[in-house]
Amino acid sequence: MNNLIKESLKKLKQKNINNPELDLRILLKHASKKNNEIILSNLNIDSIDTATFKKSLQKRINRQSIAKIINNKSFWKYDFYVNNFVLDPRPETELIIEQVLTIYKNKNQKLKILDIGTGSGCIAISLAKEFENASITAIDISQKALEVAVKNSKIHNCGNQIQFKLIDFKNISSKFDLIVSNPPYLTNDQFNNTDPEVKNFEPKLALVGGDDGLKFYREYSNTLHNLMNKKAYFVCEIGINQRQDCEVIFQNSGLDLINITHDLQGIDRILSFSKI
Ligand SMILES: C[S@@+](CC[C@H](N)C(=O)[O-])C[C@H]1O[C@@H](n2cnc3c(N)ncnc32)[C@H](O)[C@@H]1O
Numbered sequence: 001m002n003n004l005i006k007e008s009l010k011k012l013k014q015k016n017i018n019n020p021e022l023d024l025r026i027l028l029k030h031a032s033k034k035n036n037e038i039i040l041s042n043l044n045i046d047s048i049d050t051a052t053f054k055k056s057l058q059k060r061i062n063r064q065s066i067a068k069i070i071n072n073k074s075f076w077k078y079d080f081y082v083n084n085f086v087l088d089p090r091p092e093t094e095l096i097i098e099q100v101l102t103i104y105k106n107k108n109q110k111l112k113i114l115d116i117g118t119g120s121g122c123i124a125i126s127l128a129k130e131f132e133n134a135s136i137t138a139i140d141i142s143q144k145a146l147e148v149a150v151k152n153s154k155i156h157n158c159g160n161q162i163q164f165k166l167i168d169f170k171n172i173s174s175k176f177d178l179i180v181s182n183p184p185y186l187t188n189d190q191f192n193n194t195d196p197e198v199k200n201f202e203p204k205l206a207l208v209g210g211d212d213g214l215k216f217y218r219e220y221s222n223t224l225h226n227l228m229n230k231k232a233y234f235v236c237e238i239g240i241n242q243r244q245d246c247e248v249i250f251q252n253s254g255l256d257l258i259n260i261t262h263d264l265q266g267i268d269r270i271l272s273f274s275k276i
Helices: 003-014 020-030 050-061 066-070 091-103 122-130 143-155 188-192 215-227 243-249
Strands: 073-075 078-080 112-116 135-140 162-166 176-181 228-237 255-262 268-275
Touching (some): 020 050, 020 066, 050 066, 073 091, 091 176, 091 228, 091 255, 112 122, 122 135, 122 162, 135 143, 143 162, 176 215, 215 228, 215 243
Parallel strands (some): 112 135, 112 176, 135 162, 176 228
Antiparallel strands (some): 228 268, 255 268
């Protein structure tokens, strides 16, 4: 094995990085001059742009996520551009798309959809691709995040279906058939104790939902009813152990909890509501 590979692996292991071999392969591929296959035991080092590789390796040693280093994260059926201004899309958030597909079996419907806190645009864009007749409003209070979302909508050729708006959800006044959201839901303590990949490289604005993490659900429960058409749905992600609190919070919201979806670890993750 080439010395550069051996040394790089050693450095990643010293930093307690979970899958050093996998990460190393991805970083080498990212720095590959001809997009060659990467075989760690038999790597032709001439095929690698070593300056790019060393820079990326140092970022990983500093605990930046692989997605942020290579500016790419897969979500649902697509690849999304990501940077430090957005959350790396998470696999559990894909359950929002699955749940929406369960609710709306007819994909030709002209749905009016609101995505609150669009970040990279991963939910809005995935829904635009599934429901080609839908018109989607995707909002965020981060201008930098919206720039990423717009870039992704252009990459995926669905900018005509989505209106991106720099606005707080509290200032929205139109009505929708479907509202989706993966809001910030960590407590301050959870944020302070989370992995460096998250704490040091993802926007706090995207992660923390007030002292107890429940701020957004409280605000949604007061306002969303007014933004929903008759027979409209609201599908949102929640954090670990937030289901019971959310059930109490939404008790008098004018919304009916119709489904709870668990993620692959068995955690209650997606709540779906219909307007009463
Ligand atoms: C957890 S991230 C979700 C990003 C993306 N939807 C996803 O699932 O990967 C939450 C997003 O909500 C945005 N946000 C925070 N407060 C907001 C508010 N009051 N109104 C609208 N968006 C907000 C943040 O800037 C961030 O982009």
